[in-house]
Amino acid sequence: MDAGAAASPSGHRAGPRPVTTAAGAHALEQALVASTPALVCVIAGDGRILLFNPALERSTGWRAEEVLGRSFYEVLAVPHEAALAREFVEDAVRTGVADAQEGDWLDRWGGVRRVSLLTSVLRDEQGRATGVACVGVDVTEQRREEARLREAAASDPLTGLRNRTALLAALAAELRSGAVGTGVLFCDLDRFKAANDTHGHDVGDQLLVEVAARLRAVTDADDVVARLGGDEFVVLLRRGGAGRLSALREAVDAALARPFETAHGCVLLGASVGAALGAPGDDPERLLAAADRHMYGIKSRRRERRRVPDPR
Template identity: 80%
Template structure:
C-alpha cells in the first residue's frame, strides 16, 4: 500500500487541534492569535470571541494582569519564556489553574514575534495535592504539625538572619499513661485532642504546635527571647494543669515543660534535644520532690 503524502502544515494544525494540552499563541502586541479546542473546552472561551483581543484582558485574573503583560513583553525582548503556573479566567466567571511551558515564536528572519503557550489544566489536581501535603505534615489524631513539619519550621526559623531567635518548648504530659490505662484509649485520644486545643489557644499566631507522638508536644515560638519563652512556658503549664472533663469524670494531667532558645545558624535537632533535656530534668526533679514528701 502506497504511503499517502500529507502536508506537514496540515499535520501540525491537526496536532494542535487534537492535543489535550491547552494551546494559545500570543503576538508581540499581546493579542491572541490562536487558541485550540482543548483551551476552548477548559475555559469556555471560543476562538471567535478571543482572537485579536489582548491576552491579559481575556484570560488573566485582575491581580495577575500586569504580570501576564510583562511575561509576554519580557519573552519577546529576551527570547526566553520560562515555565509558568497561574490562574486563567474562564467564560463563566471562575478560574482555571494552568501549568505552562512556553516558547518564543520567531519569523523567518529569526525575530521574536510572539509566544506560544502549551498548558495543562491542573485545577482539579492542586486541591488534592494540597490535601496530601497537609496530611503528610499533620498528626492524624490531633491535627497538629508532626515531627517532620516541626523540624522544617524550626530550621526555617533558625535560617532567618533577621530573626531574634526562636523558643522551643518541649511538653511531656504527666499522668497521661495512668489515665489512658484506667479509662481506655478512647478517653486517652480525647485527652490528647483536648491538650492540642489548649495549646493552640495559648500560643501566638506565628507559633507552631506539634505532636511528636505519644504524649509529647512541642511549641515553636519564632522571635521569642528568654523572657517571652519563660512567660509562654508558664502559660502552657497552667493551661495543661486545668482538669479535663471525660465521660468518667474529671481527669488531672499537667505537664513538664522544658525550654531552649535557638539562634540564627543553630541546628534544629540540637535545639529540640536541648528543650527535651530541660524537660527531662524538670520531670526528674519533680519525681524526687514527690518521693521525699
C-alpha cells in the same frame, strides 16, 4: 481503486499518500491544534488572544469566539499575576526568548487552574517577534495531590500538628536564618497514661486532640506546634526571646491545667513544660534535647514534692 491509495507490486494497497503541499500541511496543523488535549493559546505582543483551541475551551469554559481579540491579562491571568504575565510576554517579544512557565489561569467562573507551559516566540515573515505561543497541560489535580502528600508526610495524623520531621526542619531553617529569639517549649503531659488506661484509647485520643487545640489557641500563627509522639508536644517560637518564651510557657501551663471534658466525665491532666532558647547556628537536635532536659527536671521535682509528706 481508492484515489488516496496505490497498489504495491505484491497487490496490497499502500497507506494514504503523505501530504506534500503547503495547503495540506496547514490543514494538518489546524487539525492537530483542534484535536490535541494540550491547551494551546497564542498571545500577540500587545496581549490580545489570537488563538484559543478546543482543549482550552473545555478547561476554562470560555468559547474561542468570546475571547479572541480580548486581552489575555483580563481573561486568563490571575489578577495579582497580570503584571508579571504582561512583563513575560513583552520581554519575550523584545528578546526573542520565552522560557517554560508554570502558573495559574482563570476559568470563566473565577476558578483557578494550574497550568504547566512550554512557550515559544512567534515571528513574522521578516523574522520579527510578534507574540508568544503557549502549549500547556492542566496540572491542577496533580499539584493538589502532591500538596496533600507533602502535608501528610509533615503532619501527625491524629492531631494535625506538625510531626517530628517537620518540626526539626523548621527549627533547623530558623537557626540557619540568623534569626534572634528562637525558642522551644517541650511539653510532656502529666497523668495522661492513667487517663488513657482508665478510660480507654478513644478518650485518650480525644484528650490529645484537645491538647493540640489548646496549644494552637495560645500560640501565634508564626509559631510551630508539633506532636513528637505519645503525649509529648513541642512549640517552636520563631521570635520573641526569653521574655515571650517565659510568658508562653506560663500560658501553656495554664491552658493544660484546665479540666478536660470527655464522654467519661472530667479529666485533669496538666503538663511539665521545659524551655530552651536558641541562638543562630545552634544544632536543632541539641536545642530540642535541652528543652527536654529542662522538662524532665521539672517533672522530677514535682514527683519528689509529691513523695515528701506534709509536715503539718
